[in-house]
Amino acid sequence: MESVSEAAIEARRLTKVFDGPGGEVRALDNVDLIIRKNEFFTLLGPSGCGKTTLLRLVAGFEQPSGGELLMDGEAIAERPPHRRPVNTVFQSYALFPHMTVAENVGFGLEMMGRPREEIGQRVERMLALVKLEGMGPRRPNQLSGGQQQRVALARALANQPKVLLLDEPLSALDFKLRKEMQIELKRLQSETGITFVFVTHDQEEALTMSDRIAVMSDGNVLQIGSPTEIYEHPTSRFVADFIGETNLLTGRLSERMASSLRFELDSGGLLEGQEDGGNETGARVTLAVRPERAEISREGSGLAARIEQIVYFGTDTHYHLRLDEQTPFVVRHQNRSGATSRFSQGEEVRVTISPDAIRVLQD
Amino acid sequence: MLEGLGRNRFLRRGLLLGPALFVIGFFMILPLFLMAYVSILERGLAGGVQWGQHTLEAYVRFLFERDLMDNLVVNIDYLRIFGRSFALAFGTMIVALAIGLPTAFYMALQPARWRNLLIFLVTIPFWTNLLVRNYAWILLLRDSGLVNSGLIWLGLTDEPVRLLYTPFAVGVGLTYSFLPFMILPIYASLEKLDLRLVEAAYDLGANKWKALTRIVLPLALPGIAAGSILVFIPALGAYVTPELLGGSRQLMIGNLIQGQFGAARNWPFGAALAFVLLAIVLCSMMLYLLRFRRAPGQG
Numbered sequence: 001m002e003s004v005s006e007a008a009i010e011a012r013r014l015t016k017v018f019d020g021p022g023g024e025v026r027a028l029d030n031v032d033l034i035i036r037k038n039e040f041f042t043l044l045g046p047s048g049c050g051k052t053t054l055l056r057l058v059a060g061f062e063q064p065s066g067g068e069l070l071m072d073g074e075a076i077a078e079r080p081p082h083r084r085p086v087n088t089v090f091q092s093y094a095l096f097p098h099m100t101v102a103e104n105v106g107f108g109l110e111m112m113g114r115p116r117e118e119i120g121q122r123v124e125r126m127l128a129l130v131k132l133e134g135m136g137p138r139r140p141n142q143l144s145g146g147q148q149q150r151v152a153l154a155r156a157l158a159n160q161p162k163v164l165l166l167d168e169p170l171s172a173l174d175f176k177l178r179k180e181m182q183i184e185l186k187r188l189q190s191e192t193g194i195t196f197v198f199v200t201h202d203q204e205e206a207l208t209m210s211d212r213i214a215v216m217s218d219g220n221v222l223q224i225g226s227p228t229e230i231y232e233h234p235t236s237r238f239v240a241d242f243i244g245e246t247n248l249l250t251g252r253l254s255e256r257m258a259s260s261l262r263f264e265l266d267s268g269g270l271l272e273g274q275e276d277g278g279n280e281t282g283a284r285v286t287l288a289v290r291p292e293r294a295e296i297s298r299e300g301s302g303l304a305a306r307i308e309q310i311v312y313f314g315t316d317t318h319y320h321l322r323l324d325e326q327t328p329f330v331v332r333h334q335n336r337s338g339a340t341s342r343f344s345q346g347e348e349v350r351v352t353i354s355p356d357a358i359r360v361l362q363d
Numbered sequence: 364m365l366e367g368l369g370r371n372r373f374l375r376r377g378l379l380l381g382p383a384l385f386v387i388g389f390f391m392i393l394p395l396f397l398m399a400y401v402s403i404l405e406r407g408l409a410g411g412v413q414w415g416q417h418t419l420e421a422y423v424r425f426l427f428e429r430d431l432m433d434n435l436v437v438n439i440d441y442l443r444i445f446g447r448s449f450a451l452a453f454g455t456m457i458v459a460l461a462i463g464l465p466t467a468f469y470m471a472l473q474p475a476r477w478r479n480l481l482i483f484l485v486t487i488p489f490w491t492n493l494l495v496r497n498y499a500w501i502l503l504l505r506d507s508g509l510v511n512s513g514l515i516w517l518g519l520t521d522e523p524v525r526l527l528y529t530p531f532a533v534g535v536g537l538t539y540s541f542l543p544f545m546i547l548p549i550y551a552s553l554e555k556l557d558l559r560l561v562e563a564a565y566d567l568g569a570n571k572w573k574a575l576t577r578i579v580l581p582l583a584l585p586g587i588a589a590g591s592i593l594v595f596i597p598a599l600g601a602y603v604t605p606e607l608l609g610g611s612r613q614l615m616i617g618n619l620i621q622g623q624f625g626a627a628r629n630w631p632f633g634a635a636l637a638f639v640l641l642a643i644v645l646c647s648m649m650l651y652l653l654r655f656r657r658a659p660g661q662g
Contacts, residue, residue, distance in 0.1 A: 059566060060565075060566075061562055061565075061566075080565070081562070081565040081566050082565050082566070082567075082568045082569055082570055086566075087566055087567065088562075088563070088566045090559055090562075090563060092557070092559055094557065094559045094560050094562070094563035095563075096560060096563070096564075096578060097560075097582070098581045098582060098584075107564070107567050107569075107577075108567035108568050111567055111568035111569045111573060112568055155567065156566075156567075159567065159568065
């Protein structure tokens with residue numbers, strides 16, 4: 001048996017430079033990355049961050065400008081796409097319009113020279129796996145977007161690749177279908193045991209589906225970790241801001257006490273925290289606080305704030321506040337009792353944040 | 364003014380369709396019926412027809428001739444000319460396809476800014492009259508022409524090879540004349556081809572050859588079909604090229620028909636020949652379209 005932590009894909013100082021009309025574009029800049037076997041790994045970042053470029057390098061559609069790319073410990077940069085045990089689900093699905101669904105799904109097997117009978121059986125099994133039994137004789141353009149998506153999945157899985165690459169496969173689906181497919185993908189991944197590398201710009205999608213996430217920006221991997229790590233312990237301002245909503249506060253690490261630290265905020269007021277993020281006493285710091293980790297009350301200690309706006313979301317209510325009349329701060333309150341807000345617009349309130357909810361960012 | 368007409372849909376439709384209907388009716392349908400009528404009339408002795416005197420003699424004449432005893436004897440001379448025309452037109456189509464397909468591929472794979480220039484280059488021959496271009500080929504292909512001087516200079520032959528007034532010359536002329544009609548539709552279908560489909564084929568294990576034959580060519584089929592039709596049909600009815608490059612021995616249908624209205628002064632027979640040609644073209648077109656009807660609608 002192979003150990004679970006063994007690397008399916010490893011990138012070492014992987015670099016890709018494109019010649020754009022305005023000079024060179026570094027799409028990937030010395031990226032180091034290990035994708036483990038059998039994991040659901042997500043590359044998350046805004047458009048242009050390099051996540052799709054990384055995927056295309058793994059698939060073999062692009063050649064790296066520098067660094068190494070290993071699959072099962074073997075360098076694969078020189079291998080053409082059709083000689084890699086990797087298959088891709090394209091954002092546009094890229095189904096062959098002149099072939100039936102069954103011909104699409106069986107295409108890879110046909111290319112591998114498998115006997116016709118085996119192809120037929122495997123195609124049936126693949127269509128059953130993605131719940132498209134009986135759709136084999138149809139043409140892709142006779143299917144709905146969600147069904148086309150499933151065909152693309154079945155086609156990519158039919159070759160039993162070691163790694164399945166998914167390039168924003170859900171972005172063209174509507175909300176409800178997307179939710180369904182997220183669960184579906186998770187199921188397929190655990191059933192097949194294939195390593196999934198999933199590219200998305202949707203942080204919620206990344207959080208709900210992944211075993212591990214790599215957050216990318218400007219051709220760099222900023223942080224790699226489990227969804228909880230990424231969400232609860234963002235190390236940089238970008239990650240904190242990109243994943244979920246975050247309040248950013250600037251200030252100074254002013255004092256170390258026996259069991260806690262004290263931060264002096266630029267907006268005035270003091271906060272008690274637990275981690276120093278590796279900073280010396282007196283250093284300038286950026287703090288991140290999730291909106292759901294803060295509370296507001298009419299009196300007590302806490303930071304002074306004024307309610308600018310109250311937005312009702314059904315399950316919860318967002319209070320948009322200003323600390324010292326300028327720094328924005330959002331508090332999310334879950335509506336457990338009744339629909340009416342306890343507070344009103346323009347009211348002066350106090351914000352309390354528990355010490356373990358305060359993250360010190362590293363940039 | 365057009366908004367006012369919007370109230371009356373029929374009037375507006377009529378006005379918008381009017382010019383097209385007029386052109387098609389007066390310049391196509393009417394002459395077609397006129398020709399059909401002429402083909403079933405008695406020939407006038409000095410050309411023209413004898414109005415009101417109906418006969419199917421012209422159609423009979425296509426396949427038979429009358430001997431001295433007025434018996435019908437099969438005569439395949441005209442069929443032979445039709446056969447030659449079909450062979451030449453078909454050959455022209457194949458050669459144009461063989462040249463046009465790679466050319467269109469090359470064009471479609473160039474960066475966008477080059478493509479328009481290449482299309483422009485392909486259409487440049489259209490700037491010159493067909494007659495002039497065919498005369499140019501006479502200059503190239505005749506015994507003292509560029510091709511033969513070149514062959515002699517290279518020492519490949521001692522005396523000029525007979526090129527002009529051969530089926531070869533007609534084929535060259537036809538291919539040259541109609542090549543752009545092959546290139547442009549194929550280019551159009553290749554240009555809108557989604558390259559991600561080719562990537563998907565590679566991704567699924569197809570090598571270049573498989574990606575070409577299984578993905579690219581099937582998707583370019585509508586363009587290939589259109590180009591083939593656009594070359595085959597005008598080549599079949601070609602008149603100027605065989606007249607100039609084929610001489611008197613390489614008669615094609617176009618020349619035969621022209622001869623009936625001209626020197627032979629047999630208008631009904633000329634009209635009948637034109638209708639036989641039309642019928643054959645329509646039938647072969649229908650077969651062709653049936654074959655390619657399943658070509659995909661591309662999204």
